[in-house]
Amino acid sequence: MLCDECRQKEAAFTVSVMIQGTSTIRHLCPECHQKLNRQIRAGNLQELLSSILKAITAKTVSEEAETGLSFDLPEELQEQEKTGPEPVCPECHTTLSSFRKTGRLGCPACYQAFRQQLQPMLMQIHGHVAHAGRVPSSSREARRHRSRQEELTRQMAQAVAQEDFETAAALRDQLKALSEEEEAQ
């Protein structure tokens, strides 16, 4: 999804804004999100409000419009980040701060590495943290296992026939691992 503000970069943050008692969701890229944060810190609410209004509706809204802003990360977590060692993904070595900067995760394992930080963010973006949709079909999974098993068995028979026992042993180990994996699932 593109950023609602600049419409050029991918949105990574979701901000809810109260305008005349109605909450509106805005999706921002890291840069625009930072800009918004700076504006709030600078206390420039008027400018902030006008930029939000400009983007969500062409209608003029009275100057008394109330604003309330909430952000993706609870303060206590931000504090915690400052004090503890920085989490790093063991697979792709993406650091939490680089994820914060780009809004982009490095690999599937990042979800595990940054799970704690991701939960509140996902809650903000989606209003949920639990998947309710489709899952990879277990029957498909099983079918794939079977065809892999057949392939390995065939290769092993071939290796034995060629008296290549080293390869055959390696293939036997792979087959064993495969059936253990299946049992675990």
Place this chain on the structure above:
Amino acid sequence: MIGQDTMVNCRVRLARNYTDLPFDLQKRPNDAERCIQRTVNALELSGLGESFHLLRLREMTASQKEALNEKHLITKDLLRREETAAVLLNENMDLSVMINEEDHLRIMAVLPGRSLIQGEGSCFRIEEALSEHTSFAFDPQLGYLTAYPTNTGTGLRASMVLHLPMLTLDKQMGTMNQMAAKVGLTIRGLYGEGSEALGSLYLVSNNATLGRTEHEIVSTVDAVALQLGQLEQQLRERYFLQQRAKMEDEAGRAWGILRHARLLDVKEFFKLWSSVRVGALAGMLPVDAVSLDAMLENAQAGHLKARIGEDLSDERLLEVRADFVRRVLKEKQQEDV
């Protein structure tokens, strides 16, 4: 059905990633190539291979790419990664699989009218075929894992393009957007910047991808689009009954300009196109909505350049667009006679 006159087209997009590769392969040409090969092989093994052909972006011409982007079969993000990116396209040019965009795979359907459910079905047929022979990154709690957390879960984005000139004229779109936000949807202008919506064309789509089923997402977008369409229709009927002469005048003038202009910039084209479409659906003009909707893509820069040739100056583009629009509408008028 009432409301369908406003529905121009719909799109469904599904994000998927392979388990064993980092998300961003832009700087890893070998992995990027592996990702392309794996996808092509899986599609071939599943028997769907023959229905698709592979295009590598670095081997395509600029206008080819622009035209596919205007058809919404590839995105600007894919164009930015052209060294490593590829796309699988079907013959009908309504299904695509972008490879090495933000996510490894973006399976997309672009269909005319109100056909979100059909689009969803098409995307999942491709997804299921691929997943027979590959593994997608999936977490039991979070669902399908994507490069940006904004797509996590189902990875599904359902959108519908609506033509809403009367709601725009009535200054209702701000309110409509607030209402849509309450059910997790966004309405934005399809073309133009900020709150501008050229041609009164809007895109309605879901924000959240996590915590809802695919069916819930698709049916919410469909239901809201239908509701917006019905409101638009009511306003049009009222306008038709109360200010028929004005409506006819607007449609007639727009028709006149489009039929006779020699230079046409894209903003003016959108504005006139919108009035002509309203008039045509009210039976005032000899052209049908399907032809007008097709013209929407074909009158844009990439399509015009692809048809004429690579080097079109901005000036010449205005001329070529006007020629094209004139020709299409003339044919329609002659058919009518």
